[in-house]
Every structure is written in structure tokens, then in C-alpha cells.
Amino acid sequence: MEEKISNQIQGQRFRHRRVERMRRAIIAILAGWALLITVLVTVLTVRLFSLEGKLDALAKTLADTENAVARDNSEDAKMQGQKADPKEGEKAQAAEKLPDEEASAGSEAAVPESQKVYLTFDDGPSENTAKILDILKEKNIKGTFFVIGKEDEASKALYQRIVEEGHTLGMHSFSHKYSVIYESLDAFSEDVNHLQSYLAEVTGVTPTVMRFPGGSGNQVSNTDMSELIRYVKEKGIEYYDWNIDSGDATGQAYTPEELVENVMKDIGRHETSIVLMHDIPTKPATVEALAPLIDKLQAAGVELLPIGEDTTPIQQVPADRAG
Ligand SMILES: [Zn+2]
Structure with missing residues (x-):
């Protein structure tokens, strides 16, 4: 058991x-x-x-x-x-x-009888804008600023200084948020109109030139860029891309000397050169490169100008192809 x-x-x-x-x-x-x-x-x-x-x-x-x-x-x-x-x-x-x-x-x-070079600064105003303006003033050169929308007092003063010192105040985007502005024509037009009326209110001058964020040939827009191009042209706004990239906003951390070299190596290629640079606080090399770049460009005998009505547009997607 x-x-x-x-x-x-x-x-x-x-x-x-x-x-x-x-x-x-x-x-x-x-x-x-x-x-x-x-x-x-x-x-x-x-x-x-x-x-x-x-x-x-x-x-x-x-x-x-x-x-x-x-x-x-x-x-x-x-x-x-x-x-x-x-x-x-x-x-x-x-x-x-x-x-x-x-x-x-x-x-x-x-x-080319005379080579025209346009220095352009995107994404400002920033804490670098005053330094850039100081250098341009010292060298007696006028440039072009494609700005974004900032409503603090310091930024307002910088928009005004850009205009007062004879530079071209161009539009970039109020929000500069690709996912918002490129969502639809409505979203884009709202952003552009907001920036245009805001800059007019702050500076007394209505900007008529712009640069599309990412360029007119950007591949990120959810809206057909032709539609946006037609819209700005109808509003009497001219848009400018670039044919020389300083490389200052690429992943590569170029030294000021390299930035100057990036521009100079291509400068003989075009009668009209539009040089892409950035006015953002994380890019101090751009500020350091500016004076030596201007010296070299002047030594090469080119004409340094602000973008104006008679500037030949440099466009990745030409307006006539967007028509
Ligand atoms: Zn930008």
C-alpha cells in the first residue's frame, strides 16, 4: 500500500x-x-x-x-x-x-564682358545677420537676403537694416516648414502672402523676389511646383534659385577656406552667378568666409550686385516650362 x-x-x-x-x-x-x-x-x-x-x-x-x-x-x-x-x-x-x-x-x-555675381543668404534673420551686414557694409557690397518670418524685435530691426543698407530683401517662407507649405497651393499661398504683408508692414517695402525653400526643383513638395510657380508669377513675384552652391548648409562641415574655394572654382562658368549661402547661427564658417570671398571675387573682376528686376533669373524649373 x-x-x-x-x-x-x-x-x-x-x-x-x-x-x-x-x-x-x-x-x-x-x-x-x-x-x-x-x-x-x-x-x-x-x-x-x-x-x-x-x-x-x-x-x-x-x-x-x-x-x-x-x-x-x-x-x-x-x-x-x-x-x-x-x-x-x-x-x-x-x-x-x-x-x-x-x-x-x-x-x-x-x-563674358562682365560677370555678374549675386551673393544670396537664405534662412535669416539670425544672430549672424548683423555680422554679415557689417562685412557687406565694410566692403561696400550689396547682397540679397531670402528671409523667413520672425516676429521678435531684434529680427524686425534686422529686416529694416537689410532694406536701409540697400540690400535686396527677398522672401523665402514664413514658416519654412516644407511639410506645411508644400502640402497644397492654399497652404503655400497663405505662407507667401503672410510673409509678404508682414515684411511690407515692418520695412515699408513690399518684396517682389523670392526663393522657394529647397529651390524650385526640390523633390520634396507634395504639390506640383509648376502650380506654385504659376501662382507666384501671377502675383508679380520673380523667383531665383542658384547656380553656385557654397556648400555651407550641406552635411560637410566646410572650413571658411573651403567655402571660398567651392564658390571660386565655379565662378568662371556663368555670366550670371547666383551664389547660395546661409544666414543661420549654426553656420559661423559662412560669416568667416565672406570677407575673403568678396576680396577674391573683386580681384577676379566680377561685378557684385543685389538681385533686382533686371537680374537674369537662374531657375531649376524655368517659369516658361511651368506655364
Ligand atoms: Zn531655406
Whole structure:
């Protein structure tokens, strides 16, 4: 009898242990799966974001390149005149005197008579604006500021100083939030009108030039840029992109010397150069680069001007193609 009970207890214990072992094994397997799935999801998410980023960058580069190629074709041809040997240059000059031949010599001939360079500063006003204005004043140069909307007193004073000192006050965006302004034509027009009337109220001057955030050829807008371009043109606003990027807002932390080099290496390529720079507090190198850049540009004999009505628009998406 006792032996039977003892056997029963042992049997029960054995079963308990087996159930316990199976329970642990199942938990271990489930935990393993959960971990594996978490790791997989994390890896895939990170990979997705990085690929999306790369795709955006790629699309942007492609658009830029296409536009640059289209724009530069004629100018590149002209540049060959500059690079050719002196005899070619003389021939070209001689050809210039004969209208008929000039047409046929065409691209060979023209060394740009005067190169116009427009220094532009995006995203201000900021704590750098006064420093930029000081340098421009000291060098007696006028530039162009594509500003965003800021309502504090210091910023209001900076908008006024830009106008008073003869620079061009251009519009960029009141909010500068791509996801908001590029959501629809309504959202965009509200932003532009807000900025235009605000700047007019603060400075007494109604701005008529602008630069689209990200450029007219940006690849992030949810609204067809042609629609936005038509809208601003109808309002009598001209938009300007750039054909020289100082690189000051790229991921690379360029030194002031490198920023100057980035601009100077491309300056001979265009008759009209619009140089993209930024007026943001995290970019002190731009401020440091400015005086040496102006010195080099002046030494190269270019004309430094503020954007005005007679400035040739440099546009990634030309207005006539948006029509
Ligand atoms: Zn911007």
C-alpha cells in the first residue's frame, strides 16, 4: 500500500518536472522568436529610412544635374573661348566685329564682358545677420537676403537694416516648414502672402523676389511646383534659385577656406552667378568666409550686385516650362 502511494507520488513528480521542462522550453522558444522579430523589424526600419533618404538625395541630384546641364550647355561652349589658346581668342575677337561671322563663330567668341555675381543668404534673420551686414557694409557690397518670418524685435530691426543698407530683401517662407507649405497651393499661398504683408508692414517695402525653400526643383513638395510657380508669377513675384552652391548648409562641415574655394572654382562658368549661402547661427564658417570671398571675387573682376528686376533669373524649373 505504502509502496503504491510512494510510486504514485514519484510518478506525479516526474510528470510535474516534465511539464515544467516543456513550459520552460516553450517560453524560451517564444522569447527567442520575439527577440528575433524585434531585431528584424528594427533592422528593416532603419534600412527603409536610410534607403528613403538616399532615394530623395538621388532624385534631387538628378534634377540638379539635368538642370545644370541644360543651363550650362551654352555657357560651357562660350567658356571654350576663354580656355582656348590666345590666337583663338584673337580670332574670336575679330569675329565679334563682324556680325555675320559672329553668329557662325558663335560659341567660340564670347568671353563674358562682365560677370555678374549675386551673393544670396537664405534662412535669416539670425544672430549672424548683423555680422554679415557689417562685412557687406565694410566692403561696400550689396547682397540679397531670402528671409523667413520672425516676429521678435531684434529680427524686425534686422529686416529694416537689410532694406536701409540697400540690400535686396527677398522672401523665402514664413514658416519654412516644407511639410506645411508644400502640402497644397492654399497652404503655400497663405505662407507667401503672410510673409509678404508682414515684411511690407515692418520695412515699408513690399518684396517682389523670392526663393522657394529647397529651390524650385526640390523633390520634396507634395504639390506640383509648376502650380506654385504659376501662382507666384501671377502675383508679380520673380523667383531665383542658384547656380553656385557654397556648400555651407550641406552635411560637410566646410572650413571658411573651403567655402571660398567651392564658390571660386565655379565662378568662371556663368555670366550670371547666383551664389547660395546661409544666414543661420549654426553656420559661423559662412560669416568667416565672406570677407575673403568678396576680396577674391573683386580681384577676379566680377561685378557684385543685389538681385533686382533686371537680374537674369537662374531657375531649376524655368517659369516658361511651368506655364
Ligand atoms: Zn531655406
